[in-house]
Amino acid sequence: MAGSVHRIASAPAHGRRPLTEPRALRWLLTGVALAFLLFFLALPLGVVFVEAFSKGFGPYLEAIAHPDAMAALKLTFIAAAIAVPANLVFGLAAGWAIAKFSFPGKNLLITLIDLPFAVSPVISGMVFVLLFGRQGWLGPWLFDHDYRIVFAVPGIVLATIFVSFPFIAREVIPVMEASGTEEEEAARVLGASGWQTFFRVTLPNLKWGVLYGVILCNARAMGEFGAVSVVSGKIRGRTNTLPLHVEILYNEYNFQAAFAVASLLTLVALVTLIIKTLVERRMARPAGNERLAEAA
Amino acid sequence: MGYTIFYLCLIVLVPLTMLPIGAASGGWTAFRDTIFDPRVVASYKLTLTTSFFAAVVNAIFGAVVAWVLVRYDFPGRRLVDAFIDLPFALPTAVAGITLTTIYAPNGLIGSRLEPYGIKVAFTPLGVTVALIFIGLPFVVRTLQPVIEELDTQVEEAATSLGARRWDVVRRVILPYLYPAWITGFALSFARAIGEYGSVVFISGNMPMRTEISPLLIITKLEQFDYAGATAIAVVMLGMSFVLLLAINGLQRWTNARLGH
Numbered sequence: 001m002a003g004s005v006h007r008i009a010s011a012p013a014h015g016r017r018p019l020t021e022p023r024a025l026r027w028l029l030t031g032v033a034l035a036f037l038l039f040f041l042a043l044p045l046g047v048v049f050v051e052a053f054s055k056g057f058g059p060y061l062e063a064i065a066h067p068d069a070m071a072a073l074k075l076t077f078i079a080a081a082i083a084v085p086a087n088l089v090f091g092l093a094a095g096w097a098i099a100k101f102s103f104p105g106k107n108l109l110i111t112l113i114d115l116p117f118a119v120s121p122v123i124s125g126m127v128f129v130l131l132f133g134r135q136g137w138l139g140p141w142l143f144d145h146d147y148r149i150v151f152a153v154p155g156i157v158l159a160t161i162f163v164s165f166p167f168i169a170r171e172v173i174p175v176m177e178a179s180g181t182e183e184e185e186a187a188r189v190l191g192a193s194g195w196q197t198f199f200r201v202t203l204p205n206l207k208w209g210v211l212y213g214v215i216l217c218n219a220r221a222m223g224e225f226g227a228v229s230v231v232s233g234k235i236r237g238r239t240n241t242l243p244l245h246v247e248i249l250y251n252e253y254n255f256q257a258a259f260a261v262a263s264l265l266t267l268v269a270l271v272t273l274i275i276k277t278l279v280e281r282r283m284a285r286p287a288g289n290e291r292l293a294e295a296a
Numbered sequence: 297m298g299y300t301i302f303y304l305c306l307i308v309l310v311p312l313t314m315l316p317i318g319a320a321s322g323g324w325t326a327f328r329d330t331i332f333d334p335r336v337v338a339s340y341k342l343t344l345t346t347s348f349f350a351a352v353v354n355a356i357f358g359a360v361v362a363w364v365l366v367r368y369d370f371p372g373r374r375l376v377d378a379f380i381d382l383p384f385a386l387p388t389a390v391a392g393i394t395l396t397t398i399y400a401p402n403g404l405i406g407s408r409l410e411p412y413g414i415k416v417a418f419t420p421l422g423v424t425v426a427l428i429f430i431g432l433p434f435v436v437r438t439l440q441p442v443i444e445e446l447d448t449q450v451e452e453a454a455t456s457l458g459a460r461r462w463d464v465v466r467r468v469i470l471p472y473l474y475p476a477w478i479t480g481f482a483l484s485f486a487r488a489i490g491e492y493g494s495v496v497f498i499s500g501n502m503p504m505r506t507e508i509s510p511l512l513i514i515t516k517l518e519q520f521d522y523a524g525a526t527a528i529a530v531v532m533l534g535m536s537f538v539l540l541l542a543i544n545g546l547q548r549w550t551n552a553r554l555g556h
Contacts, residue, residue, distance in 0.1 A: 034376070037361065040429050041379055044394040044398065047397060048390065051394075051397060093303070094304075109304070115308055120510050120536070121492055122510040123490070123510075126517060127315060131314050133522075162308065225387060225492070225493035226492035243389040246389050247389055247497075250497065259397075265387045269385035272385045
């Protein structure tokens with residue numbers, strides 16, 4: 001149909017009008033776009049690895065195998081290993097509550113879940129200092145009982161959970177809402193228990209959405225800098241995560257080591273992008289990009 | 297259900313309620329003195345202007361990138377498309393040290409700009425560069441789906457009625473894209489205001505000149521001036537809140553346009 005419209009259009013009165021930009025302009029726009037991305041994306045990515053290997057392979061390994069770097073790596077893994085499952089359970093519970101039931105204040109709840117994205121990372125970290133710091137609200141009591149939260153591992157874990165909080169929930173909610181409740185109802189009618197329904201009907205429907213949320217959540221959890229830097233106290237080898245270790249090395253003018261450690265985080269980012277792209281293709285949903293843009 | 301609300305309160309709401317309590321703890325005069333302190337006011341100005349210009353650059357180039365990625369075909373298009381999200385995935389500290397290294401006076405680009413008297417790192421321009429990086433995906437990712445949804449039949453109709461390509465772009469395509477375009481701009485702007493990790497390295501942190509508001513919060517926290525830190529945080533949250541409201545309004549406008 002479109003073709004016939006076009007054929008009528010090319011009546012001699014107007015001549016043939018192109019449906020796209022002239023070839024020269026197309027080349028120009030593509031060139032501008034690629035040049036912009038080259039400067040702002042490709043160049044930084046390349047520089048990380050060039051600087052990391054600037055003194056060769058030996059010093060690269062040395063920087064990564066340094067006990068402080070290994071301790072930071074371990075802490076980053078611990079924080080992510082707690083934050084991601086915690087937010088996964090929450091994301092599934094929130095998705096279940098929001099998509100399968102109706103209750104007053106549902107929209108408010110959805111808005112509140114997104115709150116951590118609207119807050120500066122520095123403020124996210126600060127609220128935990130206000131709550132648990134020595135001059136904070138619960139601080140004196142905690143100090144008397146010898147519990148350390150801020151400037152210790154629990155504070156880092158809490159700040160990490162906070163900043164990576166919405167990722168999984170906001171992926172799960174739309175998928176659950178779209179899948180409706182018919183399949184669950186059918187399962188219940190056929191005699192499945194609540195948990196059976198959840199694990200054998202609801203969860204399989206969700207798996208790509210959940211995976212998508214989990215990798216984004218994990219990337220944020222491992223890479224968070226602002227919030228964690230406020231609560232950590234930056235004690236070398238004890239409360240240092242990988243991004244904080246990068247900062248310390250950089251501020252000591254130990255650039256090569258800083259970039260060596262940074263290259264590990266860059267690899268995490270690249271793996272995240274690869275899995276994300278694969279999952280998007282599996283889900284085959286053009287709206288996926290839109291959702292990610294809102295997420296971050 | 298109960299668990300959802302409990303966890304939300306525990307992790308998000310209770311900590312956030314500390315902000316107004318903390319800000320109020322110093323009393324009204326102290327609050328006013330902090331938020332109107334010249335050094336703090338200079339930091340708002342820096343944060344707002346650099347965020348604004350970064351968002352403008354992203355709006356322009358992001359639109360070109362989105363258009364090229366949806367409408368044109370070239371080798372490596374899908375790879376480029378996947379890499380757009382790099383700033384979301386790359387830790388901000390890594391972005392910060394990398395951009396500083398590139399734009400420092402002895403860096404890859406910085407050394408080439410130096411002879412012309414252009415300094416990037418450790419100036420407001422450097423802050424803007426970091427914020428462009430951070431906000432880059434927002435405009436592209438909000439425009440892409442809208443451009444994909446653009447009905448080419450409307451373009452064909454306009455063309456068949458004798459409109460030149462430029463008129464089609466200006467009168468048919470652009471009006472359709474405006475809401476999403478402005479939304480992408482606002483998202484990029486909002487993200488830039490709160491940004492810390494990528495900026496602290498490249499800004500140089502000179503008081504009154506290149507010191508951003510989030511850094512002042514950290515400085516005050518390190519001096520145990522909790523009331524001062526929360527006062528600045530409340531002002532920053534106010535700015536984000538106004539932007540968030542604007543974004544929500546814009547998104548409703550976008551959806552109304554698209555007929556959802």
